[in-house]
Amino acid sequence: MKFVLNGKKRTAEAGTTVLEAARAAGIDIPAVCAHDALEPFGACRLCVVEIREHGKKRPRVVASCLYPVKDGIEVETDTPRIRKLRKFLLELLLARSPGAPYVRELAAKHGVTKTRFSKLNDDCILCGLCVRVCSEIVGANAIGFSQRGIGRKVESPFGIDHSRCIACGACAYVCPTDAIDMEYERVIELRREGGEHLCRYTLMGFLSDAVCSLNYECFHCEIDQKFRAEAHTHPMLAGKQPRRKARA
Amino acid sequence: MSDAGSMRTIRDVLLPGRAGVAAPASGGVSGERAVQRILESHGRMASQIIAILQDLQALRQYLPEAELRLISRELDVPLTRLYAIATFYKAFRLVPRGRHEISLCTGTACHVRGAMRVKDAIEREIKIAAGGTTLDMRFSFETIRCLGCCGQAPVMMVDGELVSRLDHLTVGKALEKYK
Amino acid sequence: MCTDTGCRACDSANVYEAFKREIARERLRRVDVKATGCHGFCEKGALVVIHPRTILYTQVKPLDVPEIVAKTIKKGELVERLLYLDPATGKRVELEGEVPYYRRQMRLILGNNSKIDPADIRDYLALDGYEALRRVLESRKPRGVIDTIRKSGLRGRGGGGFPTGIKWETARKAKGRKRFVICNADEGDPGAFMDRSICEGNPHSVIEGIIIGAYAVGAHEGFIYVRNEYPLAVEALTTALAQARECGLLGSDILGSGFSFDISISRGGGAFVCGESTALMASLEGKPGEPRAKYVHTVKKGLWEQPTVLNNVETWANVPKIILGGPAWYTKIGTGDVSGSPWGGSKGTKIFSLVGKVVNTGLVEVPMGMTLREIIFDIGGGVPKGKRFKAVQTGGPSGGCLPESLLDLPVDFDALTGAGSMMGSGGMIVMDEDTCMVDVAKYFIDFLKDESCGKCLPCREGLRALLEILSRIVEGRGKKGDIRLLEEISEGVAATSLCALGGSAPNPVLTTIRYFRDEYEAHIRRKQCPAGVCKPLLHFSVIPEHCTGCRACFKVCPASCITGKAKEIHVIDETKCIRCGACFDACRFEAIAR
Secondary structure, X not given: OEEEEOOEEEEOOXXXXXXXXXXXXXXXOOOOOOOOOOOOOOOOOOOXXXXXXXXXXXXXXXXXXXXXXXXXXXXXXXXXXXXXXXXXXXXXHHHHOOOOHHHHXXXXXOOOOOOOXXXXXXXXXXXXXXXXXXXXXXXXXXXXXXXXXXXXXXXXXXXXXXXXXXXXXXXXXXXXXXXXXXXXXXXXXXXXXXXXXXXXXXXXXXXXXXXXXXXOOHHHOHHHHHHHHHOOOOHHHHOOOOOXXXXX | OOOOOOOOOHHHHHOHHHHOOOOOOOOOOOHHHHHHHHXXXXXXXXHHHHHHHHHHHHHHOOOOHHHHHHHHHHHOOOHHHHHHHHHHOOOOOOOOOOOEEEEEEOOHHHHHOOHHHHHHHHHXXXXXXXXXXXXXXXXXXXXXXXOOOHHHOOOEXXXXXXXXXXXXXXXXXXXXXXX | OEOOHHHHOOOHHHHXXXXXXXXXXXXXXXXXXXXXXXXXXXXXXXXXXXXXXXXXXXXXXXXXXXXXXHHHHHHOOOOHHHEEEOOOOOOEEOEHHHOHHHHOOOOOXXXXXXXXXXXXXXXXXXXXXXXXXHHHHHHOOHHHHHHHHHHHOOEOOOOOOOEHHHHHHHHHHOOOXXXXXXXXXXXXXXXXXXXXXXXXXXXXXXXHHHHHHHHHHOOOEEEEEEOOOOHHHHHHHHHHHHHHHHOOOOEXXXXXXXXXXXEEXXXXXXXXXXXXXXXXXXXXXXXXXXXXXXXXXOOOOOHHHOOEEEEEXXXXXXXXXXXXXXXXXXXXXXXXXXXXXXXXXXXXXXXXXXXXXXXXXXXXXXXXXXXXXXXHHHHOOOOXXXXXXXXXXXXXXXXXXXXXXXXXXXXXXXXXXXXXXOOOOOEEEEEEOOOOHHHHHHHHHHHHHHHOOOOOHXXXXXXXXXXXXXXXXXXXXXXXXXXXXXHHHHHHHHHHOOOHHHHHOOHHHHHHXXXXXXXXXXXXXXXXXXOOOOHHHOOOEEOOOXXXXXXXXXXXXXXXXXXXXXXXXXXXXXXXXXXOOHXXXXXXXXXXXX
């Protein structure tokens, strides 16, 4: 695929998204809900860019994490319009989660330090990384979205059912705003439950039949430390191949 | 074919058990068998989950937690997905509702013809806000968008029957017969 | 007689029963009563048409029936008081076709509603039903069908206006294991009920169109996705599908052609967003109705990632007519020139649901290109009770409000878009001087906020922000700069939203600001609601000079805030007043000020 990115001619393999192509070319596009190990989601819209399709007169604003590179497109990632839209989105985000350092820093980086909208004070930015990790990589489907519209939230079924959670902590690991504390809550439940007290790494599928002898105080445990040191990321994410990179 | 029997109302279509229209022969068996029958009737396909939940709700008037768990196991569909569906679509309820369900249309035509005043009048009459159920479980009241009877706006549906050309001064009387 | 949902709300089911009883009692063997779908003149429901003369009786009640049978059916005499009274001439009109409301319409699609019983396929067959399908199958030329549709200029009636022929062409050429056709009967625009009436009144017209389309693109499975709030439509379609199968019009080897195709019905779960094509498909796949980006179109990758043709009910219903009449005939109706491309015009008729503050509410079907003024005033009879016209809202929550100065715009796919609105699926809501346009904007944003799927940031949080500002304004807490802010948020939401719900959500706000800015300014600067709607800005008080002490207001006041003895001037206690306006309505001496 031949296309133009910020004025320069580039090529990419079929199936590459504009975001992937941009990152491969060293161009920084903010994208809160995107993650190398997960399918693109397109919820935060911060990755918007302007694209002029082959043969069309006016550019379109599209989410680069989802838009597939096509022959002949012209991509601009930092036009005045895009900068204005990004600021608008960050202002909305800041109104939702003013207390989250991640949000404040990201907004400040793009010149947004205050918001004119009323504050929700919800640290969860609904990026969906936790839900998608649990579903796509861990396969436990212990948490999901519920409700719709402004009431949308992340929770386990009926708000209380953690039974499918294997306490791997991948959700807490990927959460950018530390809005999830599942690992801690679930671990407390595991301590209370009767039965064998299987090691969390057995639950995650890395060891067979190991039993926990530290009452789930994992931060003291050598096994936990070994797994974390070996992977540069959360153990559940370590095995997953990142999506194909673009040849830029 | 249209002559057979009297006109069926919306109530008959929605609630076969309640209205006394011939329900399936084994209406009244244990919970699990009824659920299994619903699953079978939809080929046990996960893509049919919305229709399955609609049938379950028609049977139970809401979606009981235990039966959702059963469906999750039987269809091998994560409970989170069922819960997401049950809370996303407004047709579903996870808690039982009142004996009489009042649905007031607040579509644009009804709105322009004074539906909000009718809403206030109903709230004053049954003493609960829209979205709630009275303590004695007699009435549930909700607002919905557009029943499609815009020519007779404002309109409400009580237990599946339409009451049209409402007026904030007379709606109280219209509800008398349900008290 | 009409037994559509609308007339049922006027007790038409009981009128039907009364006719049956009376006919049986009088032992009239050559008389029959047929329960049909919507006749369109909803304001005057329940409607009864006596054939063969086509005498139209309006607002018929069950108690009127014995008289109708005794006089009209047995003796051929008219029951004057039930005939339509034309306000323009002051005279009663006898025949259906002479009623001004109907005379100016071109009821291509809805016309047969009054002649057929939707539960009996024989009625449809008697009116050339499935003849178009037969011809199509006999021709053995699916590409020919696509060509015909393309030449006719048919464009989607659901609001998008995309040329149907091009859509089918793309689907046919697309790569995939299977192809699907879907009928979008999730008519969510509040105030619109065209699709409901077609589905309830003439389901076979839709089914025939779908089968033809499936044949043209090579699909063997079809779905009709009906809103959960339309149970009678679901029932009518289910019955019709069963009868079509019995007649060999659905299933394997249709009419011996070798083509196999069947349709199943899916009900919605109560979500306006499921009218959006990708959300609808997600719902069909058993998931929450979250739209997805359409960077790869659903005609290429739609349901289950296969090529899918999704069309609106009214679009499908037009197909058999085009096959029978031919594209040359069809292109004579409507506007523009489609000889080069279907995008060049708006051909055929469009059904509108004309509702709100209009004398003749109901379904109106006219050729495209008729002006708003003609539809609202000539057919609709104008605004009732002598009130002044203020605005017409078209296109549902994706559309906008147009003022009196634009009433001469022709209604088609393109003319209204330039003014900031759109024709949409056909909802046309008339508003008068008693409608507050800021309240209307708030109403739509409130609606969209509830219906948003919530996945993307701009729609979910942006609509919340818009609603907050609009709420402040109607409550008298508007600030300088609010209009500017509304416009800024609107631009951001429209540009970055994931789907068309968010993408078009700002339209009602932007059009009301554009054409009714003075009302916004009255609310913000002077804390006044000129239309007298926004309660927090209203003050009710008695005008002593006009008060006669008749106690009418006292009797209706629900907050017991009016004091005064009989024949003495009454007083309203503003601290207790809940501003319901009941006193204002009740007073006959104009003694209440608002």
